[in-house]
Amino acid sequence: MPTTATETIEQLALRDYQAGFETLVEQEVFPPGLDEDVVRAISLKKREPEWLLEWRLNAFRHWQRMSEPTWANVHYPKIDYQAISYFAGPPKKGPKSLDEVDPEILKTYEKLGIPLQERALLAGVAVDAVFDSVSVATTFKAKLKEAGVLFMPFSEAVHEHPELVKKYLGSVVPPNDNFFAALNSAVFSDGSFVFVPKGVRCPMELSTYFRINAKNTGQFERTLIVAEDGATVSYLEGCTAPMRDENQLHAAVVELYAHDRATIKYSTVQNWYPGDPQTGKGGIFNFVTKRGLAAGKGAKISWTQVETGSAITWKYPSVILRGDDTTGEFYSVAVTNGYQQADTGTKMIHVGKNTKSTIVSKGISAGHGQNTYRGQVKILKGAHGARNFSQCDSMLIGQDCGAHTFPYIDVQNPTAQMEHEASTSKIGEEQIFYCNSRGLDTETAVSLIVNGFCKEVFRELPMEFAVEAQKLLEVSLEGSVG
Amino acid sequence: MLDIQNLHASVEGNEILRGITLQVRAGEVHAIMGPNGSGKSTLAQVLAGRDEYDVTDGSVLYGGEDLLEMAPEDRAREGIFLAFQYPVEIPGVSNTYFLKAALNAVRRHRGQSELDAVDFLRLVREKMKLVKMDESLLQRPVNEGFSGGEKKRNEIFHMAVLDPTLAILDETDSGLDIDALRIVADGVNALRGPERAFLVITHYQRLLNYIVPDFVHVLVDGRIVRSGGKELAFELEEKGYGWLEQEARSGTTQADKTAPVGATA
Numbered sequence: 001m002p003t004t005a006t007e008t009i010e011q012l013a014l015r016d017y018q019a020g021f022e023t024l025v026e027q028e029v030f031p032p033g034l035d036e037d038v039v040r041a042i043s044l045k046k047r048e049p050e051w052l053l054e055w056r057l058n059a060f061r062h063w064q065r066m067s068e069p070t071w072a073n074v075h076y077p078k079i080d081y082q083a084i085s086y087f088a089g090p091p092k093k094g095p096k097s098l099d100e101v102d103p104e105i106l107k108t109y110e111k112l113g114i115p116l117q118e119r120a121l122l123a124g125v126a127v128d129a130v131f132d133s134v135s136v137a138t139t140f141k142a143k144l145k146e147a148g149v150l151f152m153p154f155s156e157a158v159h160e161h162p163e164l165v166k167k168y169l170g171s172v173v174p175p176n177d178n179f180f181a182a183l184n185s186a187v188f189s190d191g192s193f194v195f196v197p198k199g200v201r202c203p204m205e206l207s208t209y210f211r212i213n214a215k216n217t218g219q220f221e222r223t224l225i226v227a228e229d230g231a232t233v234s235y236l237e238g239c240t241a242p243m244r245d246e247n248q249l250h251a252a253v254v255e256l257y258a259h260d261r262a263t264i265k266y267s268t269v270q271n272w273y274p275g276d277p278q279t280g281k282g283g284i285f286n287f288v289t290k291r292g293l294a295a296g297k298g299a300k301i302s303w304t305q306v307e308t309g310s311a312i313t314w315k316y317p318s319v320i321l322r323g324d325d326t327t328g329e330f331y332s333v334a335v336t337n338g339y340q341q342a343d344t345g346t347k348m349i350h351v352g353k354n355t356k357s358t359i360v361s362k363g364i365s366a367g368h369g370q371n372t373y374r375g376q377v378k379i380l381k382g383a384h385g386a387r388n389f390s391q392c393d394s395m396l397i398g399q400d401c402g403a404h405t406f407p408y409i410d411v412q413n414p415t416a417q418m419e420h421e422a423s424t425s426k427i428g429e430e431q432i433f434y435c436n437s438r439g440l441d442t443e444t445a446v447s448l449i450v451n452g453f454c455k456e457v458f459r460e461l462p463m464e465f466a467v468e469a470q471k472l473l474e475v476s477l478e479g480s481v482g
Numbered sequence: 483m484l485d486i487q488n489l490h491a492s493v494e495g496n497e498i499l500r501g502i503t504l505q506v507r508a509g510e511v512h513a514i515m516g517p518n519g520s521g522k523s524t525l526a527q528v529l530a531g532r533d534e535y536d537v538t539d540g541s542v543l544y545g546g547e548d549l550l551e552m553a554p555e556d557r558a559r560e561g562i563f564l565a566f567q568y569p570v571e572i573p574g575v576s577n578t579y580f581l582k583a584a585l586n587a588v589r590r591h592r593g594q595s596e597l598d599a600v601d602f603l604r605l606v607r608e609k610m611k612l613v614k615m616d617e618s619l620l621q622r623p624v625n626e627g628f629s630g631g632e633k634k635r636n637e638i639f640h641m642a643v644l645d646p647t648l649a650i651l652d653e654t655d656s657g658l659d660i661d662a663l664r665i666v667a668d669g670v671n672a673l674r675g676p677e678r679a680f681l682v683i684t685h686y687q688r689l690l691n692y693i694v695p696d697f698v699h700v701l702v703d704g705r706i707v708r709s710g711g712k713e714l715a716f717e718l719e720e721k722g723y724g725w726l727e728q729e730a731r732s733g734t735t736q737a738d739k740t741a742p743v744g745a746t747a
Contacts, residue, residue, distance in 0.1 A: 429534070434570035436554035437530050437563070438584035438640060439591070448583065452574025452623065 030087040036060060039186050042087050046155050049162060059175035059185030066179045072343040073372040073404055074312050076285065084249055086187045086220070140204065147203050149233070150195040154222055157193035164195055168226050172255035172293045172320075180251040180314075181289040184220050188253065191221035196231035196262075205462055207236040223254040227262035229296065234265040236465060250310075252288045260296030260323065267461055268317075269469055271309035271476075277367065280339025283311025290317035291347075294326035294355075302329040303346065304460045306469045308476040311340060316374065318347035321355035321383075328357040331457040333469070335476050336369025336401065345375035345406075350383040350416070359390040362454050365401035366477055376408040379416040387417045394424040395453050397446070397477070425453075447474040483508050483679050484529075484549075484648055489540035491528045498524040500704035501540065506648070509676040513690055513715060514683045516701035517723040522683045523567060525701070526652040529681075530564035531557050544648070558584075559591035561647030565637035565654050572624040577636065578606065580624045581643055588644055609642040613669040631662035638669040649673070650681045655689035667692030687719035702730040 030038065039060050043053040068079070144151050150161060157165050175185035196202050227233050237254075250272065256264045275283025286309075292301035303317035319328030330346035348357035363371040371394065379386045394403035403424055411418060427449055435445030451458070451470050458466045484506040491499040498521045506512055516522050528535050529542065531554030542549040549557060572580065585605075586596040597605065606620065613635045625633050634654055641649055651670070655663055670680065670693050682693055690698070690712065698714040699706045702723070707730045708714065718726075 428570070430570050431572060433530075433532055433554065434566065434572070435580075435584075437558055437566075438580075438644065439555050439558035439587040440584055441553075441555045441587070444583065444587070448575055448580065449572055452572055455574040 030085045032083050032085045034081055034084070034086055034187070038086055042187055042189070045087065046158070048158060051166060052158060055169070055175065056186050056188075059182050060187075062176035063179065063182035063186055066176070066182055068179050069314075072314050072374070073370070073406075074314060074341040074343050076312055076341075079249060079285070081183075087189065143203055144206075148197045148200055149202050149206075150193065151206055152193055154188075154191040154193045154224065157224075161193075161195070164226070165193065165224070168224055168255070168257055170255075172257055172291050173253050173289050178289060180287040181253050184222060184251045184253045184289070188220045188222040191223045191252070192225075192235075193223075194225040194233060194235060196227045196233045198228040199230045200228075201231070202233040205234045205236055219250045219252075221252045223252070224257075225255070225264055225266070226257045227259060227264050227299075229260040230262060231259070232263045234462065235267070236462065237266065237268045237270075250284050250286050250288070252290075254288070254290040254317075256290075256292035256301055258292065258294050258296065258299035258301050258326075261298040262296065263300045263302075264292060265302045266290075266292070266304070266317070267465060268303075268305040268307070269461075269465060269472065270305065270307045270313075271472060273311075274309050274338055274340050274476075275311040277338030280311070280368070283340070284309065286310035286313045286315065288313075288315040290315060292317075292319045292328070294319055294321050294323055294328060294352075296326075297323045297352075298325045299323050300327040300329075302327075302331075302460070304329075304331040304457065305333070305344075306454075306457070306461070306472065307332070307334040307342060307344060308472055310342075313340075313342040313344050315344050316346055318349070319357065320349045320351065321357065321386075322351045323355075324352040325354050326352055327355070329460075330357075330359045330361070330375075331460045332361045333364070333454045333457045333473075334362070334371055334373075335364045335366070335473065336371045337366040337476055339368050341370045341372075343372040343374055345373045347376040348378070348388060350377075350379045350386040350388070352383060354385040355383055356386070357388045359388070359392070360456050361390075361392045362457055363392070363394045363403055364397065364450060364453070364473075364477070365394070365403050366397035368400045370402045370404070372404040372406065374406040374408075376410070377418065378409075379411045379413050379418075381412045383413050384415050386413060386415070388419065390418075390420045391456075392420075392422045393453065394422075395450065396424065396426045397450075443474070443478065446477055450477060483545060484681075485541075485543040487541045487543075489525075489528070489542060490538045491524060491535045492538055493524070493535050497538070498535070498704050499528065502701075502704070502706060504699065504706065506679045506681065508647075508679055509674075510697065511674065511680040511682060511693065511695045513693075513695035513698045513712075514681060514701055515685070515687070515698060515715065515718060517727060518685065520701040521704040522685075522701050523652055524704075526564055526567075526650045526681070526683055529557075529650060530554060530562060555587070556591075558644075558646075559588050561645075563641050563644055563646035563649045565634075565641055565649065565651045567652040567654075567656065569625045569628075569633040569637055571626045571628075573626050575624050576621050577624050578602075578620045581606070581640060584640070585643055606643060609639060612642050612672050613639045614665050615639050630657040631659065634658055634662065634666055635669070638666050642669065642673060647677065648679050648681065650683070652683045653685060654682075655684055655686065663689065664692060687715045690715045700726055702727050705730065 036057060039056050043056055173181050176182055194206060225235060256266060258264050272284035272286060275281055294301050301319045305317060307313050317330060321328050328348050334342045334344050336342050345361060346359055359375055361373045363373055365371040373392045377388045377390065390407065392405050396403055405422055407420060409418060431449055432442055432445045435448065450473055458469055461469055486502055486504045489499050489502040490497060502525060514522050524535060528537060537550055582602050589596055615635055619632060619636060625636060628636060654666055658666060682695060695712050698710055698712060700708040707726050
């Protein structure tokens with residue numbers, strides 16, 4: 001029973017309440033609009049405890065008083081937040097087989113070298129037919145459980161480990177942190193929850209890969225990763241396939257919390273639909289808040305991101321270096337082609353003594369793409385002996401694109417050591433011709449040159465991810481030269 | 483192997499090559515000499531397929547095929563190699579990785595199987611000896627941070643690995659000290675053979691002491707104004723280019739009278 005826009009929220013909430021969860025499958029999408037009742041309805045759908053509802057409502061009230069940030073170097077038509085639907089139930093019936101999937105999408109998967117079975121999963125083919133990876137996922141779960149690692153959908157964690165969720169939710173990114181974080185806090189649909197107990201080294205790379213396949217996540221996912229004293233975890237987010245998405249706004253929040261000597265490594269390969277390369281129509285607005293708190297002594301948080309998709313990217317994975325001797329890292333490759341715009345970078349906030357941060361950002365602009373690095377390094381008064389190294393390199397491909405750099409440096413302690421390097425280069429005709437003259441075609445040449453440019457970031461990615469990221473760059477930049 | 487007829491080429495409307503005619507056969511080494519700005523490097527770039535030059539007239543046949551119709555990478559795969567006057571840096575891409583990609587592109591084109599890492603490394607080690615190259619240059623990014631001499635040696639090393647049929651050396655001697663020059667020349671000489679031809683572009687005669695050409699051509703104002711044997715190079719060394727330039731501009735060049743010179747005629 002599909003809903004129509006004319007239905008009022010009250011009716012909707014009431015009916016949901018009466019009908020319970022049995023109608024979930026039929027009840028696919030909330031009608032557009034956002035008010036407290038919608039927030040209540042979302043919470044109700046997810047059978048959330050009262051405290052979480054209150055948490056959402058508090059965030060919503062903050063959000064209502066906030067205004068959308070305009071300082072970023074991105075331009076887009078005004079978003080009508082009342083025209084968006086804030087809850088999509090279980091996925092609509094997907095295609096039954098690969099034959100029903102858009103051949104264009106399949107072609108891209110093929111280029112990415114994704115195995116056939118995974119292509120089916122990614123394309124949203126009903127997973128009822130049992131694929132190998134289903135059993136793989138089960139094996140994963142057993143192994144993690146044995147190690148004591150909790151890894152589950154956020155909504156599941158709310159029910160199974162409410163005390164942990166309650167303790168850490170919003171502890172790094174408060175609900176009123178910024179406009180999009182507040183919106184997310186009010187309406188977040190699902191996400192991942194990871195908890196690595198004291199002294200445990202997570203036995204495998206955790207990835208949303210399997211879970212996303214099993215269940216489409218919404219546009220407002222929320223991820224929370226906690227590593228206790230001495231724990232280590234590496235988390236991979238996103239798949240390298242272009243998930244076509246008819247919805248426009250994607251506002252996620254990721255919180256990382258690292259206790260004493262804990263290490264959290266978070267890698268993202270983001271390739272949402274970038275919009276029409278010829279006209280700039282459509283595509284995802286990717287407005288994401290990611291922050292890590294290196295809370296305890298000697299903790300380390302490392303962000304690595306490869307951002308090739310989305311019409312607009314607005315994200316600044318940051319680290320608060322609160323504990324003494326903590327380390328924060330940010331390695332980023334951002335690609336804008338077609339009419340994509342990216343305003344991305346990081347914040348490193350040095351609070352503790354002898355804290356150390358490293359920033360390596362590689363921006364690549366092609367087509368009409370506009371790429372902005374925006375980064376803040378802040379050394380607070382008490383941060384004796386803090387050190388930062390920043391390197392921001394931009395590469396331009398073609399005549400119509402742009403690269404911009406906005407580094408903000410705020411040093412309040414004279415013992416700080418700061419290094420900042422920046423460069424802008426252009427893929428030269430010379431370089432391409434040189435490759436051509438050795439037998440390499442232009443596309444291979446561009447991919448080689450760009451991959452060389454991004455090398456320092458790619459080597460931070462887990463091996464198999466690095467390979468996919470390279471291929472993804474090739475696909476993203478296809479046709480950008482000559 | 484290479485048959486250039488009345489080749490005219492210009493860049494941004496300025497005509498640089500004004501009717502070059504030249505034949506090169508397998509096994510031959512041709513030296514192209516001439517003063518600065520005479521069009522030597524342009525000839526090399528046009529043959530390799532640089533697209534900022536417009537070929538306005540004439541033809542180039544390579545192995546009987548129309549070379550000018552071929553994309554630069556296809557020319558390379560068909561066996562044309564250009565050693566750059568100013569080798570280009572490719573940051574972050576290791577020399578070995580680059581060369582392996584190039585070699586395998588060439589091999590695929592020739593219907594040969596791609597080399598795996600082990601076979602490739604064996605080949606590379608063997609070829610490195612030709613130019614006495616330090617093994618550390620293999621892992622370093624292509625030409626990045628190389629000294630002038632290392633860059634030039636690296637070009638000859640690429641050439642040795644890619645095994646071309648026609649090698650064009652564009653002022654490979656410039657910027658080399660005498661020891662480096664000798665090493666580069668030894669590398670080239672080792673690659674001489676009945677199947678391979680060389681077009682050696684140089685401003686100075688001294689390279690030709692080490693790479694002894696079968697033919698010498700003098701280029702002035704985009705035309706070959708004189709062709710001869712290796713003794714022509716000595717004559718140039720002695721007399722400079724001035725007399726040929728004067729002849730060319732007064733319209734009494736040998737080329738005008740006898741063109742096509744046809745070094746192989």
